[in-house]
Each structure stands twice: as C-alpha cells, then as structure tokens.
Amino acid sequence: MEQVKSMPRIGEPAPQFEAVTTHGTLRLEDYKGSWLILFSHPADFTPVCTTEFIAFQGIYDELKKRNVELLGLSIDSVYSHIAWVRNIEEKMGVKIKFPVIADLNKEVASLYGMIMPGESKTETSRAVFVIDPEQKIRAIIYYPLTTGRNIDEILRLIDALQTHEKFKVATPANWRPGDDVIVPPPNTQEMAEQRMKEKYDIKDWYFSKKKI
C-alpha cells in the first residue's frame, strides 16, 4: 500500500527541492526574495492543461509587475514539456515563458502532495501553491482533473496577499484592488470601545472597513 505523506500547510516553510525544468536545473531557493506560484497540471498535450497554460502565460506579465514568478510541474519528461510548449506556440501563437518542472520520479509532486491517488495515481491534480519571498506557503488551491482553474482568481489572491502584507489588513469576500479592506477586529474590551470612535466604516465593533 502506498504511504500517505502529509501535505505542506499554509504558514509552514515550503519544502525545498532541486528539479530539472525547461529552463535548466532549478532549486526552490533560487526564488528567494520573490513570490512564487508553484502549480501542477495533469499532463502535457491535454486540452484543459493547454488552456490553463495559455491563461497562466496571459497573467505572467502582471505577475512579474508584482514580483511573482510562475513554475509549472507535471509527471512528464523535459522533452515532452519542450515539445508541448513549442506546440502551444506553433498552434496557439502563445510563447510559454515560465519554466516547467519535469517531475518524472514524482519527487516534488510527493513533497507537495500534488497527487490525489483517489483520482489518479499517475497524474498530478491541478494544485497551486503560493510561496512568499521568505519561502513560506501562503495559500493552497486544488482543482480536480476535469476542471480548469480560474486563473484570474490566482491574480486576485496575489493582490489580496500582498495587500495584507503591505497594510496588515484582511480582505473581504470577492475583494478587488481598490475596494475597502477589513480592519482587524480589536481583541480587548477597551480596544472595542475605542474602535467605535474610529473614523472607519463601522458596522459594529468587530466589523470595520477602511480605504487604503
């Protein structure tokens, strides 16, 4: 029976690795100082993954403006990856500029818990790990094999995480840059009383919004 490995969790250090990619051998530590979106896809030369790669490439320039890098992964060879990204450029007119890990021995996929054996033992699910510049995991998203990801949501997630980082605020449901943000609730009775006198958009002592 295959051993079930524990998956990395939000707030924990991202597991270090060295891997062969379409841009050479890369280590996680090569990304220190920048944000990283490490994502897996089930397989090269498959239609849903192709749409996702085109969509990821579509936000790559916006990600770079935010000091975010992209790194793909699947259990395919580097030659398969090279052939696929060349095919995407030839047939769809989109040049894939980010590296893709060739994880043939499933080493990185196992480290990050990207394989869902109940769904497939030979393919990675559609996992997304957002790793911060100190190489801590800040968000995790999983989609099944059948369902392409909402790539726009990943950009929104980056904006929300970086807004939290910069202003120490939280962001409400469906928040978009420019919307009001949530002021962290007070944690003492005295601060709760004080909060009601602040010039925020106050619904109640625990629920205040402000502009940034």
Place this chain on the structure above:
Amino acid sequence: MACVNPDGTLSESAKAILLVLKEAKTPEEISRIIDQPLFKVRSALRDLTTANMVQEIQGKFQITEEGLKVIS
C-alpha cells in the same frame, strides 16, 4: 547543466552572464544588467561555477581564466 551544453558550448544567456563578469557582481546586479529573472541567473551561476567558468568570492561572482577562454 542547463546553460552548458554536453558538447561544452554555452547558451546565449550563459554567454551574456560571462560577458558582464570581468568585474565581480552579485546575482542581483547581473539580473538587472542582462535583464533576466534572478532565479535564472542563480541557476546559471551554479552551473557556470561547477564548470569552473566563474568563481564566487564573498557573495560576488567573477569570470575565471576558463570562462575567458570560452568567450574569447
């Protein structure tokens, strides 16, 4: 090694790195000068160091005699 081919020839990005390393530079400085992402520069420097084409001295990288031969 990604930036050094099996026949010993270098990728264009590896050559670009060697060309700016006559004076020692940090990976961040190299990344800015050649306009390549820092992760690619770090990876290439590792390969070039293994191939004895650059050497690291106190966090800065400089081309070696071997590296100079390759780009001359």
